Amino acid sequence: MNTKVINWIILIALALTWGSSFILMKRGMDVYSSEEVAALRIFIAFLFLSPLIFKHVKKSLLKHWKGFVGMGVLGNFIPAFLFTKAETGISSSLTGMLNSLTPLFTLLLGVLLFKSKTKWINVVGILIGFIGAIGLLLVGKSEDMNNNLLFGFYVVLATICYALSVNIIKKDLNEVNSVTATVWSMLFIGPFAGIYLFSFTDFTTKLSSNPMAYSSLGYIVILAVFGTALSVIIFNVLIRNTNALFASSVTYLIPIVALMWGILDGEDVQVLHFVWIVVILLGVYLVNKKAPFPNPSPNGEGLSS
Secondary structure, X not given: OOHHHXXXXXXXXXXXXXXXXXXXXXXXXXXXXXHXXXXXXXHHHHHXXXXXXXXXXXXXXXXXXXXXXXXXXXXXXXXXXXXXXXXXXXOHHHHHHHHHHHHHHHHHHHHHHOOOOEOHHHHHHHHHHHHHHHHHHOOOOHHHHHHHHXXXXXXXXXXXXXXXXXXXXXXXXXXXXXXXXXXXXHHHHHHHHHHHHHHHOOHHHHHHHOOOHHHXXXXXXXXXXXXXXXXXXXXXXXXXXXXXXXXXXXXXXXXXXXXXXXXXXXXXXXXXXXXXXXXXXXXXXXXXXXXXXXXXXXXXXXXXX
16 A cells, blocks of 8 residues: 555544543443543553553663653643543534644743744644634523633643643653653553552442443443544654654544534534634644745843744
8 A cells, every 4th residue: 555645544543542542531420420421531541551561561661761751741741630620511523623622822822931942833833723712612502601711721731741741742852762762651640540540449349239330441441442542643643653743633623523423413603613713723834834035122031934
């Protein structure tokens, strides 16, 4: 098969996988609490990746432990709990659409905290993206807006965590293979998720008593294996086969997939949702765009071309 076709298949598969994560969380919460779904997602992903520990966990990599912890806690652990908590108050489709804020926060925090340089057009993209996010949260009946703002804030916090994780990876784990980094990060957070799950939740009781327990668990297994563990490896393959720009286009497809699942699941999806997600994606596009002409700033600091 043509390599270009394979790359497109991988891209679409990733978009379907990550875009479906939000409906899978929702189906998991048909039986389990938001905290149980999050802990299960992390723990199952850890178990799935554990055979790779023998190959990827080496003493020489311990010097990167802070980066691994940052990637694990900010890139996986905290967002897993924030996303499921958000879906107790807002739809899975809205959660998926708000997830597209990640590239905007990645650039913003990179500039503010990690001294990254950016371009004026990227800043415009950030502002447009945030306007789109506010618009999304204000769609619906007036009595729903407070709920949207409260639970939507959990998604915003999750995307901030993702953004911090991306910047930490870029700063501290640039020389580490992404599969190795994923295994290490799960090694740090997986056992804690398991301890929390079996010691502080009613997971085992629900598993033995609820007739829908195993079907909901099946959705969470799919979420953990494909949405958390394998997707990182596949994404790494896509970057290696193409380039970061092509691979990052998955960002545009994820909210569309989440939106389609929401429609199929009977969620309240309105025309304005489509309008505001287009605004956010326009912002994401500008965040990744090069400036058409150099910034005239004489000192070369801050905004640059």
